[in-house]
Amino acid sequence: MTSPRTRRPEPDRLAYWQAMDSGRLLLMGAAAMLVTASFAVSGVLIHGHLQSQVDWHAAFAFGGFVAFGELLRLALPGGREAAPIAMVGAMSYALLLNEPNGPLNNPKLPAVLVVAVCAVGMTVGALPHIAAGRPAGLTGMCSRLVAVAGVAFIFRSVVVGFLLKNGMWELELAVMAVLIFFGWLIDTVIGALIRADDVGALFSVALVDEMQLQWPLGLAVGASVIITVFSVQVLGLAVLIAFIGPLLVTQVAFRRYAGIRATYLQTVRSLARVTEVAGYVEAGHSRRVSRLAVSVGRGLGMAETELLALEYAALMHDIGQLSLVHPIPGGATVLVSRADQDRIAELGSDVIRRAGVLDEVAELVRCQAWPARGHDPAPPLGSRIIRAANAFDDMVGSSTDRDRSAVAIDRMRLDPVGYDVEVVDALRDVAGRRVPSRL
């Protein structure tokens, strides 16, 4: 995160940045208080009436499981990080049932002990990351801990007594499913809040994105928690070893998925530069346009899947120029005739359509030169954004001069037929702050 240190931020922007930091601080403060309180109360309980009743084997086994899971974090698309295995360990420990004659020796496992054990496990698992110079991932850890604590407090203080009296497995299962969903919801909402602040997206949009991205993994985690809780009841703690295999396979599948998405984006980013190397456009043009376009799209409330298509389209918007025998001077498509602009757009769109998998992107590229109003059919929002971002970059380039960008914006505002007014306003906001916006 590069804060705008070089320029004095405007007052309302300052408030915005402050709000972002305080959201994170609030979360970390809550987690820290939770952990401190849990340790204090656990200490009192262990020295008091729980003295002989804590099952240290279970505490070590689940703490170790959490640490292992935290060690094997998973990068998800969009620069997110998850720790599904740690979540399985922590949730299972929170929902562990106390069987009167079962192998576990913990008739009363208090919620505070669950929180304390999970906190230690997560910290231990994060240490190797810190030692290797990777980010500690404190936000994610805090979010997971808060979710687990919520589930543990409800289950341990309210539900567990009732379940032990009852004893039907169908009921146990239903209660667990509801609580696991609740925990997932806490984690997802926190994730969406943080992300909305980080990238400058609307919270409602960020929440939907987050849910769409997290539900498959959440489902796998939830089912794994139920499986773990029941089989630990039957076979004891050693069964945890048998889970590591399937969980790892699931994790590998997700890792490969996230990996190929990252490579894909990287490749398109790099190959979009062929127009620059070939001298058709100014150096850095496609990347700057794509960054601007994504920021503007986000400001206008576009969802993450739409933003990905927009980013691809913005990166490749000039690819049609490769078919021109003679480069346009400076590559500035804003200076050539409408008919030529449309022809370049069509050629580029054909290239992209040939891939067979990026039809949405091809459509955005095809309509990029159409005026915002009066064209039939009307260009999609993504194309209007690319048109504005492209024009802005053709006029301003890599310059960070505020006057120059203000002039460019004013020029576009004078042409409400050519450029969507809403898009230009969003562009003005974005150009003023230059938030790094990558997917």
Place this chain on the structure above:
Amino acid sequence: MTSGQLGISRTMAGAEREVRVSLAARIYIGVVVVAALAAAWRAPVFEPTPPAGRGQPGFPSTAVTHPWAALAVLMALFLICDSARAPLTSRQTKWSPSSSATLAAAVLLGPGAAGLVGAMSLVSLRRRLQAEERLFNGAMHALAGIAAGSAYVAIYDHVGLPQAGHFRMILLAFAAAAAVHVLTNHGLLWGIYRLNRANPVLRAEMPESSLALLLASDLGYASLGLVIAALWAHLEWFAAVIVLVPLFVARWAMAQFAGEQRAYTATMNALCQAVETKDYYTRGHGDRVSRGAVMIARQIGMSSARTDAIRFAGMLHDVGKLGVPTQVLQKTGPLTEDEFAAIQLHPMRGLEIVREIGFLYEALNGIMHHHERIDGRGYPMGLAGHEIPEFARVIAVADAFDSMTSTRSYREAKSIDQAIIELRRGAGTQFDPLIVQAFVAALAQVGWERPGPAGAPIDLATVTVQDHDDPTAPLQVVVP
């Protein structure tokens, strides 16, 4: 799948490839079927529960209460897993975790039942399977189930719901059973590949998936069998349902991965084509060089990760040509030194474009050095012999071959045999003789699809008058 081909499925991890079955393989299938029948003859469906107090106190009666119902559920589980396959790394390799059902049956019901569950492959819901395939799959999985069940019983000596307190023993026995299952499954499959070795299609496809990954996911999913067995005491049939959930999520992620990978390759192809539209005669050049480089890579036994990398390196090797001014590419007469220098720079320009892609370092080397010569007279750096990276030596051969077998404005395409003669002539001076040899061998096995005769250039395209890749017509440079 075209007719006349058979898909022998490796349902354990679930790799599935298309194999043409030779006579030897047919005999082999017959032997496997007979062996499975013989093994099934000796194994009872349900292991008789040992009488209480058979000299082993602490083994209470733990028989599954409704064994036939349990068997039916596990058979259904096997069928569902078997039918829901997802592509793994390549088109031919598919993935499914049905082994967990077989191994759960081995723990809960005994070797005979495990064999029966494995035999469900016979009635697999997948269509387009032919009789031989069904027969082989059924026999293979039945044998693997019986063998795994026998291994489990040999160590733990007890079949039924796993009991708390015996878990170490159970874990040990189960690990042995899983290992036996994996070995039987892959061993029998290896036999069928071995017997079909003469089949060039199969040879070409074998290195595509990584064996280590397959074995790891096999063992990972095998351990779910134990989880199903453990859950059975509490959840009964629901154990099978809940275990399916993470499996299907993993399968979903794998399918997403495969989809993204296909999209990635397609996009890459489209972008490379866009780069090539600039020059009429070299259209499809990158794609063909890529194919040639992969042929060589397989022939010399490169790992699958490196083969993937060289595929992309081949596709992108000439991307830097975009940085060469059009008038230089179009020039008819001898080039000035400056113009020649501009052409010599194209590998560096290519490197500049692709440097930030998360490729293997080797692929970048391949792109940068694909015009080096073994005798050290190449460009851009004048490396010689084994200083030249292997990727570059491979791409150089495929590159020159495609150039010679394509039509150019100044000559017709050469025949494949003529081009091979030229490659052999250049071996030791321009090309690495071993790579040339490997390429010739691969050509004999796989063949080569030459580009169609080029029609008249259309309006937008420029036309290369001198091909910098053509070893038979080197670029003419004015010597001042």
